[in-house]
Amino acid sequence: xxxxxxxxxxxxxxxxxxxxxxxxxxxxxxxxxxxLHALSQADTIVHDALVDPRTLQAARADAERIFxxxxxxxxxxxxxxxxxxxxxRARAGRRVLRLKGGDPFVFGRGWDEASALTAAGIxxxxxxxxxxxxxxxxxxxxxxxxxxxxxxxxLAAGHRAQDGRSAADWEALARLGxxxxxxxxxxxxxxxxxxxxxxxxxxxxxxxxxQGTSTDAERVVDSSLAMLATDAxxxxxxxxxxxxxxxxxxxxxxxxxxxxxxx
Numbered sequence: 184x185x186x187x188x189x190x191x192x193x194x195x196x197x198x199x200x201x202x203x204x205x206x207x208x209x210x211x212x213x214x215x216x217x218x219l220h221a222l223s224q225a226d227t228i229v230h231d232a233l234v235d236p237r238t239l240q241a242a243r244a245d246a247e248r249i250f251x252x253x254x255x256x257x258x259x260x261x262x263x264x265x266x267x268x269x270x271x272r273a274r275a276g277r278r279v280l281r282l283k284g285g286d287p288f289v290f291g292r293g294w295d296e297a298s299a300l301t302a303a304g305i306x307x308x309x310x311x312x313x314x315x316x317x318x319x320x321x322x323x324x325x326x327x328x329x330x331x332x333x334x335x336x337x338l339a340a341g342h343r344a345q346d347g348r349s350a351a352d353w354e355a356l357a358r359l360g361x362x363x364x365x366x367x368x369x370x371x372x373x374x375x376x377x378x379x380x381x382x383x384x385x386x387x388x389x390x391x392x393x394q395g396t397s398t399d400a401e402r403v404v405d406s407s408l409a410m411l412a413t414d415a416x417x418x419x420x421x422x423x424x425x426x427x428x429x430x431x432x433x434x435x436x437x438x439x440x441x442x443x444x445x446x
Contacts, residue, residue, distance in 0.1 A: 203293050205314070207285065228280045273305045318396060341372070367423075
């Protein structure tokens with residue numbers, strides 16, 4: 184796709200600089216133009232597990248590719264190791280692209296990496312991406328907000344430790360009466376839904392599980408708060424998945440007849 188002549192010029196990507204970019208929810212077509220530019224310029228790309236391999240094909244053929252994916256329950260690089268890699272490659276005079284699924288500052292450790300780069304005196308640029316929770320909801324026909332249902336939405340990480348404080352936090356979120364979009368929730372889905380119910384959320388609250396959004400593996404399972412964990416198990420839903428809980432989850436039913444398929 185050729186950009187219009189009056190389109191803003193792409194910024195220089197100087198050697199020794201790190202760009203922290205979001206790759207969006209999966210499909211390479213959801214990359215931002217600036218992230219695509221960064222891919223074409225980078226000498227080193229440090230990427231997550233959820234970055235589609237087709238996205239990496241937009242990089243230079245001679246670019247160094249370093250896998251830095253974090254997957255629950257599997258051996259993964261520690262955050263300090265990733266930080267050190269970014270600093271080391273930048274100090275070697277390379278153009279370093281840290282490419283993360285979704286948006287780097289939404290449950291993406293982007294702040295940790297930006298802080299480490301600042302402490303090391305490394306210049307960096309932040310390139311936002313489409314965050315997976317909002318993208319998954321939209322692509323499934325679920326509005327994050329609707330003037331008839333809600334004027335706020337809660338984004339929450341679902342992989343927090345199983346302790347009393349976390350359970351109390353879920354109960355507090357339930358009492359806010361706002362829809363909740365859960366990132367990385369599958370390992371603790373039963374505990375989360377039980378805590379939300381203790382907080383007063385009705386068992387029949389509409390919900391939806393969205394697996395592999397914008398990819399060939401995408402599946403959407405309509406459910407309710409009380410049945411979420413059961414439906415996920417019956418349907419064999421695993422990570423990566425987003426869960427939407429609240430009245431907004433049921434609104435998709437009115438759109439399905441006219442929605443074009445994403446692929």
